[in-house]
Amino acid sequence: xxxxxxxxxxxxxxxxxxxxxxxxxxxxxxxxxxxxxxxxxxxxxxxxxxxxxxxxxxxxxxxxxxxxxxxxxxxxxxxxxxxxxxxxxxxxxxxxxxxxxxxxxxxxxxxxxxxxxxxxxxxxxxxxxxxxxxxxxxxxxxxxxxxxxxxxxxxxxxxxxxxxxxxxxxxxxxxxxxxxxxxxxxxxxxxxxxxxxxxxxxxxxxxxxxxxxxxxxxxx
Numbered sequence: 001x002x003x004x005x006x007x008x009x010x011x012x013x014x015x016x017x018x019x020x021x022x023x024x025x026x027x028x029x030x031x032x033x034x035x036x037x038x039x040x041x042x043x044x045x046x047x048x049x050x051x052x053x054x055x056x057x058x059x060x061x062x063x064x065x066x067x068x069x070x071x072x073x074x075x076x077x078x079x080x081x082x083x084x085x086x087x088x089x090x091x092x093x094x095x096x097x098x099x100x101x102x103x104x105x106x107x108x109x110x111x112x113x114x115x116x117x118x119x120x121x122x123x124x125x126x127x128x129x130x131x132x133x134x135x136x137x138x139x140x141x142x143x144x145x146x147x148x149x150x151x152x153x154x155x156x157x158x159x160x161x162x163x164x165x166x167x168x169x170x171x172x173x174x175x176x177x178x179x180x181x182x183x184x185x186x187x188x189x190x191x192x193x194x195x196x197x198x199x200x201x202x203x204x205x206x207x208x209x210x211x212x213x214x215x216x217x218x219x220x
Contacts (some may be wrong), residue, residue, distance in 0.1 A: 135186030
C-alpha cells in the first residue's frame with residue numbers, strides 16, 4: 001500500500017463506539033491507533049487553561065496559535081501532550097472539555113492546524129485513525145473508510161454510563177452544522193450500525209471489509 005492508502009479511517013458521532021472499535025482493529029492489524037478526538041480535546045483543555053471561553057472563536061484562535069501538541073506513539077497508539085505535559089484521560093474527558101470541544105472544533109484555523117498534524121502522522125506507518133472528518137477531509141482518498149453509527153438513545157446511555165453529562169444531541173448538532181469539515185458519512189465509506197453489536201462483532205464487521213493487503217505486516 002502507498003503511504004496515503006495505509007490509513008484506515010473510522011468516523012462517527014460521539015459515543016458511537018468508534019474509539020473502542022478502532023483501537024482493537026489497530027491491534028489486530030499491527031497498525032498504530034490514532035484518536036484524533038483527543039487532539040481536539042487536548043487543544044480544548046489547553047485553551048481553557050489560558051482562561052479563554054471556548055464560545056469566543058477569535059480568542060480561541062489567538063490562544064491556539066501558541067499551543068504545541070505532540071503525539072508520541074506509546075504501546076501502539078498516539079498519546080497527546082501539551083508543551084511537553086502528557087495529558088491524562090481525566091484531563092481529556094473533564095466536563096469543561098466535554099462541553100467545549102465541539103465549540104473549539106468549529107474554529108477553522110484550529111481545524112486546519114490539526115488536520116495538518118493528523119496528515120503528518122501517516123509518516124509513522126500504517127494507521128487506524130478515528131474521528132469526525134478523517135474519511136471526508138483528512139484522508140479522503142483512502143479506499144478503507146468506515147462510518148460507525150448508533151442511535152441517539154444508545155449513545156446518550158453510553159455517555160451517562162461513563163459518568164459524563166454532555167448532551168450527544170447538541171454535540172451532533174454542532175459537529176454536523178459547522179461550516180468547516182462537518183460530520184458527514186464519507187463518500188464510499190462502509191456504514192456500520194453499532195447500536196446493538198458487541199465490541200467483537202463490530203470489530204469483525206470492520207475486518208471483514210478489509211482486503212488482506214491492508215494489514216500492517218503486508219504493507220511494509
